[in-house]
Amino acid sequence: MKSEDIYNAVTELRDDSVRAGERKLRRSKPSFMRRFGALAAVLAVVIIAGVVARPWLSSTLGGQTEQMGIASAEPNGAQLAHMDYEPVATNLEPTEEEPNGTGAANPNVVPTGLADWNAFSLARAAYPKMAPYPLNDPWHENQEAWDAWWEDYCALHPSDADYDRGMDDYLRASVPMLLSGTGEDNCVASPLNIYMALAMLAETTAGESREELLTLLNVPDLETLREQSKALWEANYCDDGRLTELLATSLWLRDGMDYNDETVQRLAEDYYASVYAGPMGDEAYNETLRDWMNEQTGHLLEDQIRDIGMSGDTVAALVSTLYYKASWGGGFSRVEEALPFHGPNGDTNPVFMRCVTEDSELYTGEGFQAAGTKLDGGGKMFFLLPDEGLQPEALLKNANALEFLLSDSGRSSADSRQVELTLTVPEFDVSAKLDLIRILQELGVHAIFEEDRADFSPLTTDNENPITVSEAQHGARIVVDEDGVLGAAYTIIEMSEAACEPEEPERASLTLDRPFLFVVTNNEGLPIFVGIIHDPSA
């Protein structure tokens, strides 16, 4: 390689990167050294060469698994490169000690690992440990801390990860369904969280049950789905104190029933699922399920989770969760004056916050204006304000707006101009609960709900009556204020034996003072949360 190769690669930088270099540098202010220190810190971190995989150990599913008809196996070390499984000791008592170490070094991180370590546990996924981002060391006085963080970050987020293949079609199909049908209520959902649950569900099915799910997830086969899900999981997992994005999954089995070892093992290994077995319908077992869900969602969704429980008919339940916390990359501050929000039921007076950025993109599309703002850790939050007189739901039927909402390519191809932007946004805290059965049926998934068509043979054949999906529920909550974005989501899918009836420089400003859409994305533009705000005070 020659320096000319680097020169040529620089030539091929994207337009938006090149545009960044059009503006003159800002003159340093007295506080320059401080700011530069922070920047240099970020850069110096990048100077660490080499990736050394953490010695996350592979181990076994052991202990009670044999009693439950699940054979112990030596998992493939490569497949478990980023995690370990800890066999459950007999009569293990939960302890105060944090078992998996997640967040041990970081007081902001949602605590995990206590609730899922108990008498019902068969195997517990231990999530990747990440060294904390040295937030308070902009001068790199502790180089070892920076080295440790960078090593862990690179191990989990390889830059060549290709995890969003086929996601566009899934998002285009599912997001309009997830965000419609709530009338004038606020709405929020996590398409990423639902994807993980549906991927696990596909693993437990065969025949047309599986085919319908693979079609919705837009993957040709299970092998591809496994690779994709694992890559998605890892690309979106971050727990370094700067960005907290924790994904977790679990599988809840019926005590005494025989399950297909290979499928259970697969869910544990490729989907990072913790596995439990207990008496279905038993209150202690349900309490464990709720504890696990509350732990993994930072107790943000307790109101919804308290109603969740498995019944005596349940054969198995699949759960996926997501917890997200990031501060703004820039700074929002509260607006002192009272501003009205023109909601569908009249004006309200939520708290507004404001951020002024010198060179921000203001996007203009057919029927909407939009702007984005950075979140620590590389993600962004975009706000789409429909033109006056237009409802947010109308934008979901507008191809350009939908592309903008769902993909980086949609955003980069949108008309935009660089402006000094004053972005005024109401603070909001919204949650929503969605019946996924109706949504899945509208998305073409039918067989898993029908006794004569559902095929769960990859999960178990130890059933007297046909197994169908009896419950599929998604819940999400997002809190947006001047500190940043805090969110959580869960998806639970229950399979039961009893058949059930499914239910149905230039300057510009953008003031979101009427109903709008939002999306929170990861560092490559993949939507983590999407939603509609009709009334931020609700």
Place this chain on the structure above:
Amino acid sequence: MEDATIIELYLQRNQQAIEETAAKYGAYCSTVASNLLGCPEDMEEIVNDTWLAAWNDIPPSRPNCLRFYLGRLTRNLAISRFRFARTKKRYAGMVSLLSELEDVLPGGTNPEEALAGKELNRCLQDWVDALEREERQLFVRRYWHGIPVKQLAQEAGISQNAMTLRLSRLRRSLRARLEQEGVEV
């Protein structure tokens, strides 16, 4: 004239496209060429070659952003001119730019893990994306637009030495990233 209209003229093979491009982007491309080569005598020739290259490339190309598309053509022509020049010393701008980029070349890595050209582009883009805004701005100003270090130091209100150090840190950071990705020597 709007960029879309100019591009339409190219697509219709209307030679007015070149006149309009020269009128609108002549100064811009001249600055890029001048920054890169540091040789005002060749500037005009490079810029004229840019219009010809655009004429030959559109269609089939249909650039999203005409300004940066033309800037890229100018950069490509500048590096070609430098490559075939008998007296490279004449092009002081390019000599110093490439000399700085030498720092970025990674040390010993396994050739089997080397990145191909497209992967190098992606790796660089990822690295640029991860930079803080001001550092991204600085990197692109220096290494894409070719703005001299002295001018950048004046803009930032710091000494030339301090700016050199800042750029050097950026290059070391990029080098580390390329080594981590297994870019070939």
